[in-house]
Amino acid sequence: MARWEPNTRERLIRAAVELFAEQGYEATTVNEIAERAGGLTKTTFFRHFTDKREVLFAGQEIHSRIMAEAIAEAPESATTLEMVGLALDGLASSFTEDRREIGRRLRAVIANSAELQERSAFKRAALSESMAQALRTRGVSELVADLAAELGVRAFYGAFDRWTSAADPRTLDAYTREVFGELKTALSVLG
Amino acid sequence: MARWEPNTRERLIRAAVELFAEQGYEATTVNEIAERAGGLTKTTFFRHFTDKREVLFAGQEIHSRIMAEAIAEAPESATTLEMVGLALDGLASSFTEDRREIGRRLRAVIANSAELQERSAFKRAALSESMAQALRTRGVSELVADLAAELGVRAFYGAFDRWTSAADPRTLDAYTREVFGELKTALSVLG
DNA sequence: TACGGTGACGTTACCAAGTCACATCACTTC
DNA sequence: GAAGTGATGTGACTTGGTAACGTCACCGTA
Structure with missing residues (x-):
């Protein structure tokens, strides 16, 4: 058993696109994105993307x-x-x-x-x-x-x-x- | 005596340009800008500009x-x-x-x-x-x-x-x- | 098999941008 | 002179973003 699910980065992107589409960009929180990507946290998000914006342009x-x-x-x-x-x-x-x-x-x-x-x-x-x-x-x-x-x-x-x-x-x-x-x-x- | 100095907006812009030139953009705080513009506060700054950035492009x-x-x-x-x-x-x-x-x-x-x-x-x-x-x-x-x-x-x-x-x-x-x-x-x- | 990295994540605490509701008070107007 | 108006202040809050430090599976090596 791996300790974490693989493809964290891709999961974050998917989660972000989903949430942005559902609620709009400004209404969704980085915490929400990380949470939906599989119980992750804000910190992990910012380890993969410099910005909240960058998740869409990476x-x-x-x-x-x-x-x-x-x-x-x-x-x-x-x-x-x-x-x-x-x-x-x-x-x-x-x-x-x-x-x-x-x-x-x-x-x-x-x-x-x-x-x-x-x-x-x-x-x-x-x-x-x-x-x-x-x-x-x-x-x-x-x-x-x-x-x-x-x-x-x-x-x-x-x-x-x-x-x-x-x-x-x-x-x-x-x-x-x-x-x-x-x-x-x-x-x-x-x- | 007027209650406040006039030209608040212009004073904010001047203060911002000065501070940005001295310390760089990221290193200067909106509070600092407002303070240097004549003892103003953050709130007043954001009443004049939607953004910290916008003060340079207004x-x-x-x-x-x-x-x-x-x-x-x-x-x-x-x-x-x-x-x-x-x-x-x-x-x-x-x-x-x-x-x-x-x-x-x-x-x-x-x-x-x-x-x-x-x-x-x-x-x-x-x-x-x-x-x-x-x-x-x-x-x-x-x-x-x-x-x-x-x-x-x-x-x-x-x-x-x-x-x-x-x-x-x-x-x-x-x-x-x-x-x-x-x-x-x-x-x-x-x- | 034991053991010391290493990498990917979490926890906690912090700062600064930006928002909001509410208060203040000189100045204007009727 | 009383009631408004407009530009400001206060304080509390949310969220983006950073940083220090801790945790633990996995991997290589002896």
């Missing part, structure tokens, strides 16, 4: 890494926008179908809390920044890299929105290409 | 309004990017020289606190959104409006950065035009 640094690696491995001949496209492909293909429903619920919870929207905006900015950094490493000039990264992140979030709103079986991958395409035409309209 | 909704109005009043013939340029002109000209040093200090304080960077990212997103909304009202399509607004906000923040870093007497206005111009050429490089 492990998102991996997105930065995926995008950055895709860009680093892009062929020499690739244009800036092509590199962004490859980054989107890499990121989107890491989202399996089962994460769709989770994403849906997550979005609803975040939409009801200013505090969570703040964290979300911050994570988004971080993603954009690390993508821009990867592009700069590939020789793209600062401002162009910033703009291209912004475009990529925008495409990803837009696609994620559509993916979690829709019911059809298209993969996230398809949506990122769709939105990225629309953004590129919007870009040409603008310029 | 009154920023006015930026949204300035930009929105400039866009609403732009001539019928103006292109999307020209409307953004007018919004930038309007916003930049509302910053007098004395706000430069304040901005400098503010930037330093924010750069040292993740919590403040989060709030900053959120405010930036809000500014972008209200600018995009104003553009949509003028008939610009959704994605184009979003991109153009992002470009505008990026120009403003970039210009503000340079303005508060530099020592020369150029006005913020000059910097926004400079950065906006650079962004437009970056845009054409990208497309």
